[in-house]
Amino acid sequence: MIADRIEAKWIAAFVEVLKLCKVAPGETAAILSETQSRSLNVHLTELALLQLGARPFHVILPTPAQTAPVPVRSTGASTAIQGLEPAVAALSASGIVLDLTVEGLLHAKELPAILGKGARVLMISNEHPDALERLAPDPALEAEVKAAVKACKAATTMTVLSAAGTNLTVTMAGARTAGVWGWCDRPGTLAHWPGGVVVAFPKAGSVNGKLVLDAGDINLTFKRYLERPVALTLENDYVVDIAGEGTDAELMRRYLAAWGDREAYAVSHVGWGLNPKARYEAMAMYDQRDFNGTELRAFAGNFLFSTGANEFANRYTEGHFDMPVRNCTIALDGRIVVDKGTPVRPAA
Template identity: 70%
Template sequence: MLSDRIEGKWIDAFCEIFERCAVKPGDTAAILSETQSRALNVHIAELALLRMGAKPFHIIVPTPRNVQIVPVRSTGASEAIQRLAPVVTALRQAGFVVDCTVEGLMHAAETPEILKAGARILVISNEHPEALERMVPDSGLEKRVRAAARMLRGTKRMRVTSTAGTDLDVNMEGASTVGIWGWTDKPGTLAHWPGGLVVSFPKSKSVNGTLVMAAGDINLTFKRYLTSKITMTLTDDYVTGLAGEGADAELMRRYLAAWGDREAYAVSHVGFGMNPAARYEALAMYDRRDTNGTELRAVAGNFLFSTGANEFAGRYTAGHFDLPVMGTTIELDGAAVVRDGVLQDVFG
């Protein structure tokens, strides 16, 4: 376990990311946290903002009771605000919001209202700052992610294949695509740090075929490298078959079934990692309490497949899997952007 001691180099890293978020001296900044937030990150965020001459203030809410039947991890849909109007009002007026909640505001119910008011939100993933320090993004990453997002928005078909047996077809027409490079400097926008990935939310009945996760692929909800193969059959967006022997497949079957919700079996988003600084082996280097796994989502060349809520297809559920799959070939309208797990040099 890493030591929870404030280091000057971590304040430096937070200052770098806040500078990219266009924080200026005299700016007001809200630091949103909950009682179970990583206190180290909350404190470093405050010190960094103060060093920059900004005027931070804290909003701390009690971590709510988990009303689900299973533990909830890595959903990106924090329920910490609990629709409290005074909290939402304060965040709307803040200008810049540093989100240190455990799950993050990416898909939180209150986020659209906060963004509509012009606030910009930086979600600091619930990682130990040692990981954040390594993952401060640069302008080159932004350019590549922007280029990939433009390409995905113009794509009609995504095909994903692998020697392990994956053969997945995704209709991309009408899909909503987001590129995340790790910071946000425009009013009404949200980004998360670490960044370096693109994801698309396909419309209803767009995903069909077979996805094979091999040993070494990752289930980030469980923070676990797979040790055995799992084969998923996808029919009109839904996992209609999940075959495999051993603990990996059984854990997934039990977790999906526990929700008692058909939408937990549906596709949330598809995409790929683009960050060359993100390390595949990082999950093995941290205690589970010290990582949220966002780095693994951004590993260059992964196929990031996720189940759960997809508002663009009219589906809502609290169940969620993020599954980085290695070694695939991803083709966009026939052009390979990832080949055998290697991101191709097509984005500049």
């Protein structure tokens, strides 16, 4: 277990990220947390803001009662605010919101209202600060992520192939694409730390084919490296078959079925990681409570495939898988952007 105490080096890492977010002296900064948030990161955020001369205040909400039939992990769709208007008003009136909720505001229902009045939101992933320090954003990453976003927006089709058997086609026309490089410095924008990923939310009916999760690929909901292959068959966005023997396939079948919700089987987003600092093997180095998995979503060259909510296809569900897949070749309109798990730079 890594000691949970304040370290000067961690304050310094938080200060550097907030500088990239252009936090200014006197700026109002809302620190959003809940009763089950990682208190160490909440304290580090406050100390870093004070060091920069900002005017921080806390919005602390009770962690809601569980309503799902199974444990919910790493969704990016915090339910902590629960539509509480005074909390939304306080957050939206701030210059910057530091999001330290357990699941994060990335897909939260209240996010558009918070961003709509010009607040920028930095989602600090629920990682131990040991990982956040190591993954402090590199300013050079911004241009590469922006190039990947531009390439996705210009494409009509994404294809994903692998020697393990993946053969997936994604219609990109009309998809909503976003890139995150680890900080936000413009009003009305959101980022998460760690960053270094591009994701596209396809329109309904856009994803077809087979995705093979090979041994060694990752299911981040379970915080588990797969031990045996699992093959997903997709038709018009929905997983219609989960083939495979052993624990990994059984876990996926049971978890998806537990929701009793067809939308849990749907595609949320597709994309790839671009962060050379992020390490595939990192999950083996931390206790589960100290690891949220954002690093593995961003490690360079992984094909990031996710099931669950896709608001741009009018699909909502709490059921969610993020699955970084290795050794894939990703092409946009035939132009390779990831070659057998290695990003092709520049991406556009």
